Amino acid sequence: MSYYPPPPSYPEQPGQPHHSWQAPPPPPVPPADPRREIRTLSAAYQRLRRVASLTALGYFVLFLLLSAYLPGLMTTKITGGLTIALMLGLIQLPVTLIAVAAxxxxxxxxxxxxxxxxxxxxxxxxxxxRR
Structure with missing residues (x-):
């Protein structure tokens, strides 16, 4: 019996005992299911689209609903000629850009x-x- 591990040229036998000075054997890698990974990718992409779309479109629909059902609020002047409707309309662009960045x-x-x-x-x- 030798105190040294076998040289790398010898293939390790599956039935050999594992010694404390040796690195532990790597865990077996289960075969990947491509359908599962594609479903996960599709779900992540779908969730991402929903959140971005609902953020940008939701703000615009809120603006339209306020304009249609609360015209008195929308025509309220903030300062000078700036009304709440104009301010909310101007905020639409930054909200859309933030949704795109997110x-x-x-x-x-x-x-x-x-x-x-x-x-x-x-x-x-x-x-x-790819890199």
Missing amino acids: YEKSARRRVDPLAEAVRLQADPTTEGA
């Missing part, structure tokens, strides 16, 4: 890694080409 940030953080994993699973040869 969409992009969330897509890069949550959806893009899932898409990259699905892409690599479909064609593992493109791993280095």
Whole structure:
């Protein structure tokens, strides 16, 4: 019996005992289910679209509803010629830009890694080409 582990040229036998000086064997990797990953990617992308769309469109629908059903409130002057309706209309652009920025940030953080994993699973040869 030797005090040294076998040289790397010898393949490790599955029935060999594991010694404390050896690195633990890696856990078995279960085969990935491509349908599950695609469903996860689709759900993440769908949620992202809903949140961004409802943010931008929801604000606009709120503006329209206030204009239709509360015209007295919308014509209330804030200062000089600035009314509440004009102020809410001017705020629409920053709200839309914030929704777009949040969409992009969330897509890069949550959806893009899932898409990259699905892409690599479909064609593992493109791993280095994407970077």
